[in-house]
Amino acid sequence: MASLAATFGRGAMTNGWTDVANADVILVMGGNPAENHPVGFRFTMEAKRNRRARIVTVDPRFNRTAAVSDQYVPIRAGSDIAFLGGLLNHALANDLYHREYVASHTNATFIVGEGYGFENGLFSGWDGESETYDTSGWGYELDGDGYARVDETMEHPRSVFQLMREHYSRYTPQMVSDICGCTAEEFTRAAEVICSTGAAGRAGTILYALGWTQHSHSVQLIHTAAMLQLILGNIGMPGGGINAQRGHSNIQGATDLGAWNALPGYLKIPRAHQASLQDYIDENSPRPLRPNSMNYWSNTNRFMVSLLKAWYGDNAAAANGFGYDNLPKPDADDDYSWATIFERAYTGDLEGLVSFGMNPVAGGPNTPKMLEGLANLRWLIVAECFETETAAFWKAADAAGEYYPGARAAADIDTEVFLLPAACFAEKDGTMVNSSRWLQWKHAALDPPGDAWKDQDIIAALFLRLQELYREEGGAGADSLLNMTWDWRNPRSPDLAEVSREINGRGPDGRQISSFAELADDGSTVCGNWLYAGSFTEDGNMAARRGQEDPTGLGLYAGWAWNWPLNRRILYNRASADAEGNPWDPERAPIRWDGSTWVGDVPDYGATAAPDAFGAFIMVPEGVARLYTVDSFAEGPLPEHYEPVESPVDNLLHPEVGSNPAARTMMSAIDSLGSPEDYPYIGTTYRLTEHYHYWTKNVDGPSELQPHFFVEVPEELAAEKAIANGDTVRVWSARGEVRGQAMVTRRMRGLQVDGRTIYQVGLPIHWGFLGRVTGPLVNNLSPSVFDPNSGTPEYKGFLVNIEKIA
Numbered sequence: 001m002a003s004l005a006a007t008f009g010r011g012a013m014t015n016g017w018t019d020v021a022n023a024d025v026i027l028v029m030g031g032n033p034a035e036n037h038p039v040g041f042r043f044t045m046e047a048k049r050n051r052r053a054r055i056v057t058v059d060p061r062f063n064r065t066a067a068v069s070d071q072y073v074p075i076r077a078g079s080d081i082a083f084l085g086g087l088l089n090h091a092l093a094n095d096l097y098h099r100e101y102v103a104s105h106t107n108a109t110f111i112v113g114e115g116y117g118f119e120n121g122l123f124s125g126w127d128g129e130s131e132t133y134d135t136s137g138w139g140y141e142l143d144g145d146g147y148a149r150v151d152e153t154m155e156h157p158r159s160v161f162q163l164m165r166e167h168y169s170r171y172t173p174q175m176v177s178d179i180c181g182c183t184a185e186e187f188t189r190a191a192e193v194i195c196s197t198g199a200a201g202r203a204g205t206i207l208y209a210l211g212w213t214q215h216s217h218s219v220q221l222i223h224t225a226a227m228l229q230l231i232l233g234n235i236g237m238p239g240g241g242i243n244a245q246r247g248h249s250n251i252q253g254a255t256d257l258g259a260w261n262a263l264p265g266y267l268k269i270p271r272a273h274q275a276s277l278q279d280y281i282d283e284n285s286p287r288p289l290r291p292n293s294m295n296y297w298s299n300t301n302r303f304m305v306s307l308l309k310a311w312y313g314d315n316a317a318a319a320n321g322f323g324y325d326n327l328p329k330p331d332a333d334d335d336y337s338w339a340t341i342f343e344r345a346y347t348g349d350l351e352g353l354v355s356f357g358m359n360p361v362a363g364g365p366n367t368p369k370m371l372e373g374l375a376n377l378r379w380l381i382v383a384e385c386f387e388t389e390t391a392a393f394w395k396a397a398d399a400a401g402e403y404y405p406g407a408r409a410a411a412d413i414d415t416e417v418f419l420l421p422a423a424c425f426a427e428k429d430g431t432m433v434n435s436s437r438w439l440q441w442k443h444a445a446l447d448p449p450g451d452a453w454k455d456q457d458i459i460a461a462l463f464l465r466l467q468e469l470y471r472e473e474g475g476a477g478a479d480s481l482l483n484m485t486w487d488w489r490n491p492r493s494p495d496l497a498e499v500s501r502e503i504n505g506r507g508p509d510g511r512q513i514s515s516f517a518e519l520a521d522d523g524s525t526v527c528g529n530w531l532y533a534g535s536f537t538e539d540g541n542m543a544a545r546r547g548q549e550d551p552t553g554l555g556l557y558a559g560w561a562w563n564w565p566l567n568r569r570i571l572y573n574r575a576s577a578d579a580e581g582n583p584w585d586p587e588r589a590p591i592r593w594d595g596s597t598w599v600g601d602v603p604d605y606g607a608t609a610a611p612d613a614f615g616a617f618i619m620v621p622e623g624v625a626r627l628y629t630v631d632s633f634a635e636g637p638l639p640e641h642y643e644p645v646e647s648p649v650d651n652l653l654h655p656e657v658g659s660n661p662a663a664r665t666m667m668s669a670i671d672s673l674g675s676p677e678d679y680p681y682i683g684t685t686y687r688l689t690e691h692y693h694y695w696t697k698n699v700d701g702p703s704e705l706q707p708h709f710f711v712e713v714p715e716e717l718a719a720e721k722a723i724a725n726g727d728t729v730r731v732w733s734a735r736g737e738v739r740g741q742a743m744v745t746r747r748m749r750g751l752q753v754d755g756r757t758i759y760q761v762g763l764p765i766h767w768g769f770l771g772r773v774t775g776p777l778v779n780n781l782s783p784s785v786f787d788p789n790s791g792t793p794e795y796k797g798f799l800v801n802i803e804k805i806a
Contacts, residue, residue, distance in 0.1 A: 009619020022239030030212030098233030121657025181751025236575030253433030293623030337791025345373030581611030712762030
């Protein structure tokens with residue numbers, strides 16, 4: 001999300017599952033879709049069968065995706081930026097980039113000010129004491145009108161293009177080999193295939209998943225991949241893009257509707273220094289950086305006021321900032337990501353927690369810390385369809401005492417736990433949003449069993465009771481709840497179609513709007529999420545459509561469900577054509593300019609705007625995609641290879657700056673970090689087809705298919721440790737340990753990294769101390785280390801040791 005939004009303007013899959021079938025080359029890296037997204041993977045196989053597409057898989061394990069790929073390249077967990085940086089260098093050094101696309105649709109032509117610099121692993125502006133950057137020196141050189149200066153030839157030594165070329169010139173095939181562990185020949189063969197798409201008439205896509213998002217440098221990693229796709233001209237193209245595979249159907253929808261750092265529609269959370277609505281709008285409405293930038297976030301005022309009207313109704317008026325004063329406003333540096341929530345719980349600074357459809361004891365890093373944090377709460381509410389390790393954290397000492405010798409006994413825990421039985425997905429109607437941004441309506445298959453309630457009923461009961469208590473007793477922040485509208489026809493069980501209508505929005509006449517272009521900032525329009533405007537119009541529920549017509553022949557299926565925004569199937573599709581509007585590939589043109597309008601997919605552009613009216617990337621102030629980012633990331637404007645916080649080797653590019661200098665590492669007494677002397681091997685986690693997270697261990701079928709935890713051990717390492725297939729092994733880190741059967745395998749080989757053999761150990765997730773089948777939680781091992789932009793933990797590369805115990 002954070003990477004793609006900063007690069008292109010929106011944090012979502014650029015294309016879609018069905019569109020993968022249009023690709024000529026498919027790079028699978030940071031994911032294993034054949035096993036973890038098997039239904040979506042059919043479109044990869046369609047591209048292979050029908051277009052003879054080449055599949056390249058880069059992964060620590062030879063997995064099922066690799067088994068059907070044309071090339072497989074092994075890689076050390078946590079070294080992905082080095083591999084991608086090598087691809088950038090390969091394309092730039094060998095003139096394999098799409099030069100006209102780069103000049104037209106990226107900020108490669110922009111001239112950077114003289115304050116930018118990079119040396120020995122650090123960008124200019126680094127403050128070692130605060131461990132943050134002063135970004136003021138990274139900006140573009142501006143002209144007298146405040147617009148960024150450009151050099152259309154891209155020859156200026158401080159043009160983004162030349163800075164990028166210089167930065168990645170260090171990422172030679174041999175350097176990639178020395179860092180990643182593949183051979184230089186393996187890298188070069190893969191690079192030749194991947195970079196073959198840097199020309200008109202060729203298109204390549206990238207598929208990734210949690211293998212990229214779960215690092216202490218994950219946001220910069222994904223930005224590197226986005227840069228590669230931009231210089232190859234693959235963004236906006238059918239068969240192109242960078243496509244995050246989000247495994248659960250509603251992960252995308254959940255973030256669309258708000259997160260710890262965003263309101264619905266990715267509007268930013270108000271901060272304490274933004275005392276008034278106008279302060280908020282002024283700070284979050286960027287000024288254009290080129291004369292032809294549409295700069296669509298300049299409409300923040302219309303989106304925000306319409307959202308406030310949806311929340312506060314008649315209590316939102318111009319005189320009170322449309323209810324803006326009711327919103328909580330954390331300080332500028334306040335952070336409510338996973339890392340901070342559990343740090344506060346651990347230190348006793350958090351009174352209570354609502355865990356809704358989550359299992360943080362199983363899913364959070366450093367499980368012993370999760371247990372201790374929950375034991376410090378006064379109360380915990382868990383809404384789930386099964387009893388989870390989080391709901392029953394107080395059982396850990398009895399149920400899994402061998403793993404948690406420091407866990408408190410139940411009698412010593414004062415936390416009051418409320419387990420609210422919730423309906424599962426098949427027992428609820430409403431919408432789900434898949435990776436492709438498809439908003440799809442589903443019907444409940446059956447009613448919830450026993451005392452289980454639907455989600456909206458649980459939320460309604462909590463909301464109404466809290467309102468009642470505030471009316472009776474008062475208290476800090478009462479207006480935030482008391483002024484909120486709750487005018488559903490059935491307030492105790494809101495109909496989700498009614499909720500969807502409000503999320504879509506309505507105009508001054510009370511009719512459903514069909515586009516966010518209809519929103520106003522005067523309080524006359526209501527919209528719960530501007531991105532979803534058009535999803536439930538006067539013509540009905542667009543998400544419930546099941547049309548299978550495909551007039552484009554590109555697998556866009558515009559009548560099936562509804563895509564945000566505005567039913568657009570391929571984001572940034574204006575970039576599929578040159579500056580004059582001529583498609584780069586006439587056979588795969590998502591939109592075409594007919595002289596007066598754009599036809600085909602919903603244009604990501606003004607529908608009747610001439611090809612030269614605006615830049616192709618309408619959501620960013622530059623009007624073009626960002627190869628170089630001025631103030632978006634904590635680490636720097638260009639991605640750089642940093643090691644995981646726990647690494648068995650030094651950073652070969654700059655040993656004095658090894659891991660991400662801006663990474664967030666918790667340093668409590670329970671947050672130990674390991675050294676390679678004590679923990680010489682890399683542990684990496686992954687998922688299995690037969691299980692879904694920590695949920696299906698409660699279900700008979702999956703539990704029979706995968707009944708027990710195991711450890712994947714490379715053959716060479718197993719021989720060194722005298723471990724045979726099926727032996728019981730112990731794997732331990734500086735935080736804890738797990739035990740299970742060894743699966744000795746050739747799927748993971750020893751990698752030559754800077755002249756040393758480095759081994760990796762595979763650790764599938766899915767088990768816990770509750771369920772039909774039980775086993776250790778692999779997050780007993782993982783560190784409390786987080787990406788500084790997204791707050792995502794580093795699950796994919798940390799240090800462990802291993803031994804045979806039986």
